[in-house]
Amino acid sequence: MALVHSFGKPDLFVTMTCNANWPEIKEQLASGEEAQNRPDLVARVFRAKLLALKKQIIEKQIFGEVAAYVYVVEFQKRGLPHVHFLIILKDGYRLKCPADFDKFVSAEIPPMTNPSLRKSVLKHMIHGPCGNLNPACSCMKHPNTLGCCKFNYPKPYTSDTIINGSGYPDYRRRNTGEVVVIWKHNMDNRWVIPYNPY
Structure with a gap:
């Protein structure tokens, strides 16, 4: 304090x-x-x-x-x-505006030009799969959100970071068209857990 x-x-x-x-x-x-x-x-x-x-x-x-x-x-x-x-x-x-968050936090699959970061994100920073792809996922069993992911994945696409009504940022998740296969499911930027790209 x-x-x-x-x-x-x-x-x-x-x-x-x-x-x-x-x-x-x-x-x-x-x-x-x-x-x-x-x-x-x-x-x-x-x-x-x-x-x-x-x-x-x-x-x-x-x-x-x-x-x-x-x-x-x-x-x-x-x-x-x-x-x-x-x-x-x-x-x-x-950090004075939502665009400042993009300097330090990413919620997108890294490009092929950074293979080390891409490998780490795809291995450790993809949520799920859950929802219709995997209803038995542990995040689907929370008593307050039965039938839905308690972390609200997949997140919606958004072209810019915005501050939502609760005061938390909805990080930029652009629809780049890139899809990766993880655990036999097609995943995209909507499933990326925010991470620091440095």
Whole structure:
């Protein structure tokens, strides 16, 4: 609360979750060993990645000049750590309109010109399939939204990022005509979970 009083409301909420498949972890595991058996290794690799992320945010200013920040590291039920950052940017770097979000968040399948990012997004950042494609998906079983995806996928196409009535952005999801096959289903930008393209 003291930071908000001094610097204003946070501009960005950034989350990074440890991935048990990171090469730095997998390379150090003995044959048949799993990451959950090596919390020492997981914690060290995660800390190194956390310091690298802090350097990108604070020193390299990938989001702009930072006025203040705070973060907390938590451990999930399966034992993997993740971090939540609240970042307050200096006045000249604040996000003032929906188009500013597009600099930092994408909800579209990356182009073929960036194969590494494309591979990661297609592997980790596609929701579902759910709805008519897979009614048994866990997101379809929420008591308040029976028969519908509790995350409202597939999202509608939109040519520009807009702020909806609840104050949250509906990220740009253009109808590029690109379709990828994931789990034997045709998926497009309507199924992409928003991600940071950097």
